[in-house]
Amino acid sequence: MAINLTKGQKIDLRKDTGAKLTSFCVGVNWGAIETKGFLGLSTNKQSVDLDLSCILIDENNNLCDHIYSPLYNIDFLQQFGLPKGKLVSLDGALRHTGDDLQGDSGGDDGLDNEIITVDLSKIDPKISKIFFFLNNVGQEDFSQIPYSKIRMYEGTPTQVKEVFASYNVSAESSYSGKKALILGKLYKRNDEWKFDAIGDPTPDTFLGQTIHLIIKSYL
Numbered sequence: 001m002a003i004n005l006t007k008g009q010k011i012d013l014r015k016d017t018g019a020k021l022t023s024f025c026v027g028v029n030w031g032a033i034e035t036k037g038f039l040g041l042s043t044n045k046q047s048v049d050l051d052l053s054c055i056l057i058d059e060n061n062n063l064c065d066h067i068y069s070p071l072y073n074i075d076f077l078q079q080f081g082l083p084k085g086k087l088v089s090l091d092g093a094l095r096h097t098g099d100d101l102q103g104d105s106g107g108d109d110g111l112d113n114e115i116i117t118v119d120l121s122k123i124d125p126k127i128s129k130i131f132f133f134l135n136n137v138g139q140e141d142f143s144q145i146p147y148s149k150i151r152m153y154e155g156t157p158t159q160v161k162e163v164f165a166s167y168n169v170s171a172e173s174s175y176s177g178k179k180a181l182i183l184g185k186l187y188k189r190n191d192e193w194k195f196d197a198i199g200d201p202t203p204d205t206f207l208g209q210t211i212h213l214i215i216k217s218y219l
Helices: 074-079 207-217
Strands: 010-012 023-030 033-036 043-046 050-058 063-067 094-096 114-119 127-136 147-156 159-170 180-189 192-202
Touching: 023 050, 023 127, 050 094, 050 114, 050 207, 063 207, 074 207, 127 207, 147 180, 159 180, 159 192, 180 207, 192 207
Parallel strands: none
Antiparallel strands: 010 192, 023 114, 023 147, 033 043, 050 063, 050 127, 094 114, 127 180, 147 159, 180 192
């Protein structure tokens, strides 16, 4: 039975059998924005380009690795002291499936738009926290995007075998002006990995701002 997480909830990565969850996918899914046309006779669909990223933090709270889109402008990144984007962690334990530029335009299709595969058995031992977050490349904010979800599941990027946990963030007015979302973090305590559903929206207009905010306020 999948765990439906609430904001701020923390869970162990153990299955019903008691076995540890070590190899899984972290996927995010979001919907395109739908508006009614003239007299409500038609429906207009607006694509939404969100980027799933993560940063890896060591036991001394130092940023030591990252996964975010290689398409980000290197000049902007360097203003925040950040290197060029990449899709695989240095230890090979995390891999990003690539950029989705649209979101679900025909309703929730049951598959995730962007996915990072995780193998905790390959994680560099010095890593203690992994933060997952979304940034909107467009002009919309999270009060307009009908839904965004993060889930952990066993399987592959194209086939869901069993969902372990999910956390849903639906559009609400309090998200007006918020263009980034700190989804959650994997963190290690007493050599066991756990997950914390953070769910905090932020007004950041660029990924570098979100990373700086996490380092300043969430470690």
